[in-house]
Amino acid sequence: MASLFWIPMNYNFQIRLQHNNPRMTSWLFINFFTTIYYALICTSAIHWTEIVALCIFSCSIFYLYEWGYIYNDIKAVHHETAPTLRLNKAEMEYGNNHFRQITIARFAIFTVGLLITYLLLPTTNALIAIGLATTCPLLFFGYNQWRSKYNAFLYFWLVASRFVPFVWIIESDQQVLKTLLILLVYPLEIGIERFSIPNYRYPIIKKIIPNEKAKPTFRVLYYSIALIILGYLLDTSSITLNLALPFFVFWIYRCVVYFKQRKGADSLS
Numbered sequence: 001m002a003s004l005f006w007i008p009m010n011y012n013f014q015i016r017l018q019h020n021n022p023r024m025t026s027w028l029f030i031n032f033f034t035t036i037y038y039a040l041i042c043t044s045a046i047h048w049t050e051i052v053a054l055c056i057f058s059c060s061i062f063y064l065y066e067w068g069y070i071y072n073d074i075k076a077v078h079h080e081t082a083p084t085l086r087l088n089k090a091e092m093e094y095g096n097n098h099f100r101q102i103t104i105a106r107f108a109i110f111t112v113g114l115l116i117t118y119l120l121l122p123t124t125n126a127l128i129a130i131g132l133a134t135t136c137p138l139l140f141f142g143y144n145q146w147r148s149k150y151n152a153f154l155y156f157w158l159v160a161s162r163f164v165p166f167v168w169i170i171e172s173d174q175q176v177l178k179t180l181l182i183l184l185v186y187p188l189e190i191g192i193e194r195f196s197i198p199n200y201r202y203p204i205i206k207k208i209i210p211n212e213k214a215k216p217t218f219r220v221l222y223y224s225i226a227l228i229i230l231g232y233l234l235d236t237s238s239i240t241l242n243l244a245l246p247f248f249v250f251w252i253y254r255c256v257v258y259f260k261q262r263k264g265a266d267s268l269s
Contacts, residue, residue, distance in 0.1 A: 001094050005070060005102050008063050015086050016069055029253070030186060032058070034246055035166040038182045041242055042172040050170050053120035057169055060113025061133055065162050067106040068140035074099060076144035107137070121169070129169040136161040152202070156191030163187055178243065185246050189222050216258040223251035 004011055017023045039054055040046060073086050074095040087095065095102070114130045139158045143151060160183055167178045195202040196209035209218045226247050233239040 001090065002098075004091065005095060005098065006105070008059065009066065011070055012066050015073065015091075031062070031162075033249070034182065034186055035163055037246055038178050039166040039169050042174055042178065043170050044172070046170075049120050053117045053126070054166075054169060056113050056120070057117045057129070057133075057165075060110050060117070061136065061162055061165065063113075064106055064110040064137055065140070067103065068137070068144065068158075070095060070099075070102060071140065072144050110137075117169070123171060125168050125171040125175075129165040129167075132161070132165040132168060152191075152194045152197075155194040156187055159187040159190055174243065177239070181243055181246075184226065185250060189219065192222070193218070213261075216254065216261050219254040220251070220258045223247060223254055227251055 004014060012027070013019060013024055017027060035058065036054065043050075074092065077085065085092075114133060118126050118130060136158075139154060139161050143154045143158050146154065163182050163186065164179055167175055167182055172178070192205060193209060193215060195205040196215075209215055230239065230244045230247055234241060234244060
């Protein structure tokens with residue numbers, strides 16, 4: 001029981017992703033490929049201290065981000081009229097009884113992790129990345145406390161808070177452009193999806209994504225449009241291929257998921 005709340009990623013994999021291998025693989029790919037790629041791309045040279053700092057920085061952010069899930073499932077659900085209960089009675093009781101200790105431990109590890117990151121990389125860029133990372137718990141607290149249809153407007157920024165800091169952690173060229181691209185490659189796409197879920201019911205988005213089955217189609221469309229725009233920017237030399245590469249990787253990934261879904265639907269019909 002205790003391991004569920006204390007071991008890094010255990011809560012995320014067991015409760016949020018339900019030990020579903022495809023979902024866990026997807027989560028790892030989306031989060032770690034994108035953030036690590038944009039952290040390292042365009043750097044003049046990569047040293048071992050930067051790799052170690054990046055690993056510690058990653059663990060710190062995702063360990064604290066997981067606290068947001070725990071807070072949502074234990075505390076924030078009480079503010080909802082029809083909450084999604086992910087924990088059983090025993091897990092809920094343990095979480096409530098130890099929530100203060102869990103919170104203190106996770107914030108302490110987060111703080112120590114950021115401090116070690118700065119000691120390894122005592123640069124202005126690392127300081128900016130650490131400052132950006134501290135917005136994550138504030139956004140998660142606001143997101144969990146503000147339970148209304150307007151809550152969806154915070155979701156994009158919440159996801160962005162765990163992506164953007166990686167752009168700044170290691171000094172490199174074109175960091176403003178990298179910030180824009182990392183926002184577009186995933187936070188914006190998932191942010192748009194958020195407006196389509198039944199709890200929010202935004203009519204314009206629901207026409208694009210009427211139900212869960214429409215999400216793979218929307219994702220392929222989103223990355224197809226992104227590639228067309230990036231293709232134009234590449235043609236005009238406004239952007240380099242290495243910066244645009246994640247969009248192509250995501251497009252392939254979303255296409256594979258889309259065709260697997262279609263194949264499954266055809267076999268059932």
